[in-house]
Amino acid sequence: MTVRDADPDGTTNVAAALVTTLCERFPRLAKLPPEALDEIVRQGQHLFLPAGTRVFDERGPCGAFPLVLAGTIRVFKQAPSGRQLLLYRVEPGELCVLTTSCLLGDTTYSASGATESETELLVLGAPLFHQLLASCEAFRTLVFSIFSGRVVDLMQRVEEVAFQRLDRRLAALLARRAPELRATHQDLADELGSVREIVSRLLKSFAERGWVSLGREKIQVQDVESLQRLAEEDL
Amino acid sequence: MTVRDADPDGTTNVAAALVTTLCERFPRLAKLPPEALDEIVRQGQHLFLPAGTRVFDERGPCGAFPLVLAGTIRVFKQAPSGRQLLLYRVEPGELCVLTTSCLLGDTTYSASGATESETELLVLGAPLFHQLLASCEAFRTLVFSIFSGRVVDLMQRVEEVAFQRLDRRLAALLARRAPELRATHQDLADELGSVREIVSRLLKSFAERGWVSLGREKIQVQDVESLQRLAEEDL
DNA sequence: GGGCGCGTGTGACCTGGGTTACAGACGGGA
DNA sequence: TCCCGTCTGTAACCCAGGTCACACGCGCCC
Numbered sequence: 001m002t003v004r005d006a007d008p009d010g011t012t013n014v015a016a017a018l019v020t021t022l023c024e025r026f027p028r029l030a031k032l033p034p035e036a037l038d039e040i041v042r043q044g045q046h047l048f049l050p051a052g053t054r055v056f057d058e059r060g061p062c063g064a065f066p067l068v069l070a071g072t073i074r075v076f077k078q079a080p081s082g083r084q085l086l087l088y089r090v091e092p093g094e095l096c097v098l099t100t101s102c103l104l105g106d107t108t109y110s111a112s113g114a115t116e117s118e119t120e121l122l123v124l125g126a127p128l129f130h131q132l133l134a135s136c137e138a139f140r141t142l143v144f145s146i147f148s149g150r151v152v153d154l155m156q157r158v159e160e161v162a163f164q165r166l167d168r169r170l171a172a173l174l175a176r177r178a179p180e181l182r183a184t185h186q187d188l189a190d191e192l193g194s195v196r197e198i199v200s201r202l203l204k205s206f207a208e209r210g211w212v213s214l215g216r217e218k219i220q221v222q223d224v225e226s227l228q229r230l231a232e233e234d235l
Numbered sequence: 236m237t238v239r240d241a242d243p244d245g246t247t248n249v250a251a252a253l254v255t256t257l258c259e260r261f262p263r264l265a266k267l268p269p270e271a272l273d274e275i276v277r278q279g280q281h282l283f284l285p286a287g288t289r290v291f292d293e294r295g296p297c298g299a300f301p302l303v304l305a306g307t308i309r310v311f312k313q314a315p316s317g318r319q320l321l322l323y324r325v326e327p328g329e330l331c332v333l334t335t336s337c338l339l340g341d342t343t344y345s346a347s348g349a350t351e352s353e354t355e356l357l358v359l360g361a362p363l364f365h366q367l368l369a370s371c372e373a374f375r376t377l378v379f380s381i382f383s384g385r386v387v388d389l390m391q392r393v394e395e396v397a398f399q400r401l402d403r404r405l406a407a408l409l410a411r412r413a414p415e416l417r418a419t420h421q422d423l424a425d426e427l428g429s430v431r432e433i434v435s436r437l438l439k440s441f442a443e444r445g446w447v448s449l450g451r452e453k454i455q456v457q458d459v460e461s462l463q464r465l466a467e468e469d470l
Numbered sequence: 471g472g473g474c475g476c477g478t479g480t481g482a483c484c485t486g487g488g489t490t491a492c493a494g495a496c497g498g499g500a
Numbered sequence: 501t502c503c504c505g506t507c508t509g510t511a512a513c514c515c516a517g518g519t520c521a522c523a524c525g526c527g528c529c530c
Contacts, residue, residue, distance in 0.1 A: 077390065079398040080469055087390055098390070101383035110387050140375065147382045148336035152345050154389040155312065155322055155333070161397045162428040163314040184477060193397040198517055200478065216477065234315055419507065433487055435508065451496060451507065
């Protein structure tokens with residue numbers, strides 16, 4: 001799984017640099033006692049993964065705990081038909097709730113995860129994770145805050161999928177990523193839990209209204225307001 | 236909000252009894268130091284709410300933290316059309332993740348909650364909640380375990396709503412509650428995020444196949460296996 | 471420059487499930 | 501007993517969105 005060894009000469013100043021980036025990305029962890037930070041950096045595996053790497057699979061076991069330093073991980077459900085639906089992204093400075101849940105409840109993964117761009121991780125083993133959770137106030141606070149954020153937006157997602165038409169959800173997505181997004185129609189479908197053809201059809205209708213202009217793997221948003229209005233109109 | 240004062244004479248042996256029920260319902264809390272339990276019982280409001288009481292509303296503020304001793308609370312999303320979708324139930328011995336999230340993140344509710352049957356609660360104020368979280372290992376463990384369980388099944392729910400046809404979801408629900416369930420078709424629709432007519436239509440088709448028999452506010456499951464097969468057939 | 475693979479455009483068709491609009495049935499209270 | 505509110509059955513209709521089956525175009529590597 002290691003793609004590039006981040007510390008070829010194993011010097012401690014590299015470790016110190018890692019502590020620095022860690023604290024930059026996770027301001028909350030700056031409050032950890034220095035020994036704990038040392039421990040994290042020393043025991044943790046520092047990895048660089050290329051875009052598209054599978055990090056975990058639904059029904060797979062969970063034994064480690066990643067801190068995302070750079071890049072993003074998308075966590076998604078996959079239907080037998082192959083259709084996908086994005087649950088959430090893990091951005092730098094975050095950690096993966098699902099992994100946390102799995103470690104806490106000692107269960108297998110209930111979704112899949114893959115890197116979306118090149119991703120830099122610091123991976124902690126399960127024992128270290130539990131130890132930090134038991135002994136470090138700052139670490140617990142971090143975990144709690146991630147948990148609470150995710151719960152709220154998972155609920156949001158359930159509601160959207162259940163009650164919102166696809167055009168609205170697509171419009172919201174486009175508005176969120178304005179002014180330009182580089183993605184295939186398939187990528188968007190995978191985010192929304194739909195299929196390519198429908199996304200293409202809707203994009204075309206948006207383009208006809210002058211809201212976006214389309215190119216290969218590129219969408220330029222030209223009228224965020226209209227998209228937002230469609231996304232939010234109450235009904 | 237108080238419907239019946241549970242401790243009219245305010246004697247301490249009533250408090251002691253409450254500590255006992257509390258520890259029965261929440262085995263994890265039995266490990267709390269006795270002072271903490273005392274504090275909970277003394278500061279907490281002991282309430283009995285009749286079925287159907289609104290406990291909190293979407294977009295409403297959140298200032299208290301309920302421990303469910305008996306009965307259940309259903310937490311659901313409501314669309315502007317009036318359609319509802321059950322997110323999860325809070326059963327005795329549990330606490331409400333959404334409330335926890337709101338208190339931790341200091342946000343407003345992102346869903347609504349109502350009692351489903353007569354419900355006995357012990358409601359803690361926000362300060363006590365934070366204090367317990369900071370100082371009691373056992374309380375934290377409880378919160379973590381509820382969190383991790385809910386995250387997993389919220390994800391499950393997203394997937395079901397996004398990828399599963401209603402007949403399968405209804406079949407799963409019926410199988411889960413076999414051999415008999417007392418509920419109106421509307422209740423089932425509110426659980427699934429659909430409408431009464433469709434539920435009626437599907438139930439009729441199940442009845443024609445001999446899988447269930449229908450009565451007013453009552454459904455008898457006669458063939459759990461078939462329902463389960465429908466719910467689980469991979470496709 | 472000739473394939474080949476990937477991303478896109480598009481039409482025909484199908485269907486699950488939501489909407490509307492009733493009518494009949496049951497059951498509890500006056 | 502009658503009445504009214506709630507629950508249920510059902511038919512007609514509609515539409516969002518999924519499926520299938522292509523064709524086309526761009527870019528890239530032989």
